[in-house]
Amino acid sequence: MADLDQFPVIPVIVIDNANDAVPLAEALIAGGLNIIEVTFRTAAAAEAIERIANKFPDMLVGAGTVVTAEQAQRAIDAGSKFGLAPGTDPETIAYFKSKNVPFIPGVMTPTDIQMAYKAGCKRLKFFPAGAAGGTKMLKAMCAPYSNLGVKFCPTGGVSLDNMLEYLAMPEVFAIGGSWLATKAQIASGDWAGITQQVKDALAKAAEV
Numbered sequence: 001m002a003d004l005d006q007f008p009v010i011p012v013i014v015i016d017n018a019n020d021a022v023p024l025a026e027a028l029i030a031g032g033l034n035i036i037e038v039t040f041r042t043a044a045a046a047e048a049i050e051r052i053a054n055k056f057p058d059m060l061v062g063a064g065t066v067v068t069a070e071q072a073q074r075a076i077d078a079g080s081k082f083g084l085a086p087g088t089d090p091e092t093i094a095y096f097k098s099k100n101v102p103f104i105p106g107v108m109t110p111t112d113i114q115m116a117y118k119a120g121c122k123r124l125k126f127f128p129a130g131a132a133g134g135t136k137m138l139k140a141m142c143a144p145y146s147n148l149g150v151k152f153c154p155t156g157g158v159s160l161d162n163m164l165e166y167l168a169m170p171e172v173f174a175i176g177g178s179w180l181a182t183k184a185q186i187a188s189g190d191w192a193g194i195t196q197q198v199k200d201a202l203a204k205a206a207e208v
């Protein structure tokens with residue numbers, strides 16, 4: 001089974017049609033990524049997660065944009081092996097904890113970091129990374145917490161062009177991005193294009 005420290009890149013997916021879930025997962029795996037974040041922003045999300053979990057039991061399928069305990073329950077029931085959110089909500093964190101499923105809450109301020117850490121999370125999403133000030137902001141913000149062992153996944157405005165700046169930081173365990181498989185590519189079935197983007201991102205990540 002894959003684990004969260006294994007992949008430097010997490011594709012953030014918005015999927016409208018659950019029928020696209022399996023070919024999409026196939027395209028990511030073909031590029032070398034056995035991980036996917038399916039955001040709970042569409043009605044198709046839970047079914048997409050279920051289909052991927054059933055077809056590719058070794059793939060690390062996670063649920064993104066999980067903002068309530070009720071969504072957390074649906075995400076886990078569908079087979080999510082981890083969860084993420086743009087922000088920090090203690091009830092959502094507590095639900096994931098009660099099921100022993102890793103959860104990565106989003107943070108953008110020192111207060112968010114302390115709240116998430118207090119709730120038991122050490123892997124945090126830095127969101128929206130670019131708009132919040134990029135690596136300059138992240139370096140300044142995480143400096144006081146170096147003894148806590150918190151690690152970050154910057155997401156929001158991360159691209160092939162700037163991902164290395166983030167991955168070069170020892171506090172960054174991965175970056176997330178929607179450019180790896182865009183909504184338009186998924187809708188048009190551009191699986192080869194997605195596979196190529198994944199290959200390009202993994203080749204770039206290997207430069208760190």
Ligand SMILES: O=C[C@H](O)COP(=O)(O)O
Pocket residue numbers: 012155156157158176177178179
């Ligand atoms: O909604 C934002 C996603 O988390 C990823 O951000 P992005 O589209 O800038 O890669």
Ligand SMILES: CC(=O)C(=O)O
Pocket residue numbers: 012039064065066084085086106127155176
């Ligand atoms: C912001 C993000 O990536 C999420 O919705 O989980």
